[in-house]
Amino acid sequence: MPKLYFYYSTMNAGKSTALLQASHNHRERGLPTLVYTAALDPAGGAAVHSRIGISGVARAFTADSDLYAEIADAHGARALGCVLIDEAQFLSVAQVRALARVVDTLGVPVLCYGLRTDFRGELFAGSAALLGWADSLIELKTICHCGRKATMAVRIAPDGAVERVGAQIEIGGNERYLPVCRRHFLAALEAGRP
Numbered sequence: 001m002p003k004l005y006f007y008y009s010t011m012n013a014g015k016s017t018a019l020l021q022a023s024h025n026h027r028e029r030g031l032p033t034l035v036y037t038a039a040l041d042p043a044g045g046a047a048v049h050s051r052i053g054i055s056g057v058a059r060a061f062t063a064d065s066d067l068y069a070e071i072a073d074a075h076g077a078r079a080l081g082c083v084l085i086d087e088a089q090f091l092s093v094a095q096v097r098a099l100a101r102v103v104d105t106l107g108v109p110v111l112c113y114g115l116r117t118d119f120r121g122e123l124f125a126g127s128a129a130l131l132g133w134a135d136s137l138i139e140l141k142t143i144c145h146c147g148r149k150a151t152m153a154v155r156i157a158p159d160g161a162v163e164r165v166g167a168q169i170e171i172g173g174n175e176r177y178l179p180v181c182r183r184h185f186l187a188a189l190e191a192g193r194p
């Protein structure tokens with residue numbers, strides 16, 4: 001049975017690498033894939049970039065993208081093995097429902113990869129919807145400096161201070177995020193330093 005999957009983690013846990021590997025595995029077996037990423041950076045083009053240096057071509061989605069119509073068109077032209085979505089935390093609630101329809105109506109598996117929470121520990125809207133609607137929830141793990149599982153990420157300002165407020169979305173700047181366990185997340189917020 002096709003499923004809607006949500007692979008979630010904190011920052012810098014290898015989500016994009018896992019997505020590109022999954023896409024490669026399908027294509028190697030002759031199953032075409034459709035890869036999406038969020039169109040946050042107008043100058044960035046549409047591609048999935050992993051921190052270990054591999055990248056792949058992707059379609060961009062915006063808040064206005066009709067994902068069901070786009071995927072149905074692509075699937076009609078050539079049967080898809082699966083659809084993969086990077087930066088899935090930026091999906092709207094309606095888009096997550098559209099992806100559920102892709103699974104249930106078109107019979108195409110959809111694999112979403114995204115952050116669970118932002119630098120304040122708040123759920124992203126897309127992630128909240130996916131936690132509610134996905135058939136399968138899979139945590140991708142990375143570790144804190146103390147060796148515990150990192151489930152949160154602090155955002156560090158250029159002066160080295162830990163940010164407690166600010167925009168949820170910042171373009172680029174992955175190096176500003178430090179994945180930490182919950183204990184060290186709370187300690188960093190209280191101390192103002194990582």
Ligand SMILES: [Zn+2]
Pocket residue numbers: 144145146147148180181182183184
């Ligand atoms: Zn820790």
